[in-house]
Amino acid sequence: MAWLALFNGAFLAVAGGNYNYKEALSKSLLFLEAQRSGKLPPNSRISWRGDSALDDGKLANVDLVGGYYDAGDNVKYGLPMAFTITTLAWSAIAYQSELQTTGELKNVHAAIRWGTDYFLKASVKSNSLWVQVGDPNADHQCWVRPENMKTPRTLYKIDESQPGTEIASEIAAAMAASSIAFKDNDPKYASSLLNKAKELFEFAKNHKGTYDGECPFYCSFSGYNDELLWAASWLYMATKLDHYSKYITQEVITASVAEFSWDLKYAGAQVLLSDLNLTGENGVENYKTQADNFVCAVLPESPLHQVYISPGGLIHLRDGANTQYVTGVAFLFGIYSDILTKNRQTVSCGTKVFQPTRLREFAKQQVISLSLSYMDYILGSNPRGRSYMVGFGTNPPTQPHHRGASVPVLPSNTQVDCTMSFANWYQKDQPNPNELTGAIVGGPDRYDNFDDKRSDSSKLEPCTYINSLAVGPLAKLAVHGA
Template sequence: MTTSWQAYKVDEKNPGSDVAGETAAVMASASIVFRKTNPHYSHLLLHHAQQLFELGDKYRGKYDESVRVVKGYYPSVSGFKDELLWAALWLYKATDNEAYLSYALDKANEFGGITWSMNEFSWDVKFAGLQIIASMLLVEEKHRKLAFELVLKQYRSKAEYYLCACLNKSNESNVKRTPGGLLYVRQWNNMQYVSNAAFLLTIYSDHLQTLNRRLICDRGELGSEEVRVFAKSQVDYILGENPKATSYLVGYGSRYPQRMHHRGGSIESYGENKGFIRCTQGYDNWFHRKGPNPNVIVGALIGGPNEKDEFSDDRKNFMQTEAYTYNTASLVGVLAKLHGLEDDGVFNSPLTASR
């Protein structure tokens, strides 16, 4: 990729609380992952996470107001308040510093954490995720003091609203489903909502199992196993158990999309063509070709079918064939869980199909 790239930044004069908060959350969570295997790196991540959170909180504003060029691509529809709450909770998990928990509790109402009832979790809208993190803190004895418990239970109410909506057990706003059973939120890259929902449902299923508790919804109760089975059904659909009998995870199974909307997939590799390829050349010479992509982007989860389970394998159909890292990221977590259950003999699924 030889195209010139313009770099932008957020700072005191050009605030971007959403992108600062999201990056702080990423670094704080990663610091937990690397705490034992690479303590120095873990400490470095946490240090910068705290700096970024302080920057985002002190100089508040949406990043697409400071870096206006992104408005046409990735505008922050939900604003920055969800990302600040998201960051505070991850920093609390990484540091056990009660100041971060107090931030998430004190600002729960003002920032929408306990007022927004959600039926999606996405790269932009973090409310459902942070509501689930907050609600799970109720397990620990130290969070049952009155000052904490009241707000955490309100977080839990909103978290379970999201889960019940995904499970079609709400009286108010259930997530739609395709005839084949896939959760359907909107036409552009619907799979992000599917993989994210499957991930959060799986996490909460474990939580319910630990507590020996059932999920209570408007239209009935569900046990941890029922929640997990539904999450698995979404993964099974992704991997090929659907009306098209197509895997939407590129490179997986015997049948998967051949013309995903991806520059690296659709242009010949350097090994095959060592000539200089300008940006427009990629579009002019390869984008409109009818044949399969020369390179298989293994593990890419594309946008997926429409509300009728219909899918067109065409590079120009970017709403369905474009791939996103935030689709695959949450799917990996669910696959890891299902793989463990499969090894324990709990589930049989398409995961075994192409080992």
């Protein structure tokens, strides 16, 4: 196949590749393993990673060891971590067969459980939730591996007096979705996750308020109504209880959007709910309409198109981990195309009608961007002919903005001078000593420009939620090809 891309004012024919999607899938999960915090298991596959942050929680006499570092730093943020787990769980549910066929289902389950085990620890006390570990300002002043960090492991929590509806709801969604993913192979564990999800949702709903503690690193610009809808939707999927269907159809606030990300969940909930047949005056038919609106806002040929497409053909919403929006579209379009096909429905954008196959085609293109621009754009079919996934394809990134990968393995007792750490490792213009295999970096700018320079965090920093959104599309492509 080939597709035409407008680049620097000229149309270029870019050959689409027969990429090894199974390899890309396997490597995308390796990146998530490289982001683990805590005591690593004996079967850890990342040779250059070791145990880290083993005292997390001791400042408050609680056990908060485990979980994930979100990106290239050493802080554990609750909101993006939970979104990572929710979307991984959705992939495990929607693409269970494909993940089994590729042999990766057990690794996906392990990745989910690494997060849910941590959230169970963080939510032991009712109406109280530990939402962050690590002082982000101090952390960002030291370029050091997590195994050698001495920066403060400050603890942050929400409770009845200082609520955080976004984080509590997102963790509720993660636990509910994960309970479905584990229901067949570990029903006892699934039950414990579902019970915690119910408890956290009530806490979030009854004590509303935005938690600003993760700002400016993770500011919830969209508010908390999207997370409440997202959590209620997953709880309904897990329980089929009227309590949640009534909330979804009668109480919740929803909106049409052109983005799906760690901060904005409306489109995800709308796609999830579009497959349901709830009854009532305000039933879920509205969510099908809003899911269509998301598609119409993103598809380039839609008369209602809103999203900027780069000259080379890549979705670009904003600098800084832009590929999360690309993988988010790839993920939702793939899920939605399956729902539409099953129900023999289409998407109408004004006077234009789109078949489900168009969504799959566009999602595939976006997945390629996973490496650089769109499905066959991420993995290499783009104007620059390079991959945006570390360790995969042609000319992949070698300097991801990541402490653990860019600092050589040091003895555990090494005392790192934070003042010199940036000169010693961050500023060096050379490949990282440790390959961050499978990491999808932030990607090119709105003009398809990209330089492999560690200092450019907006283009070179990988994030767990970029990869978690890529797992489903890659699993589907690995088995079905398109």
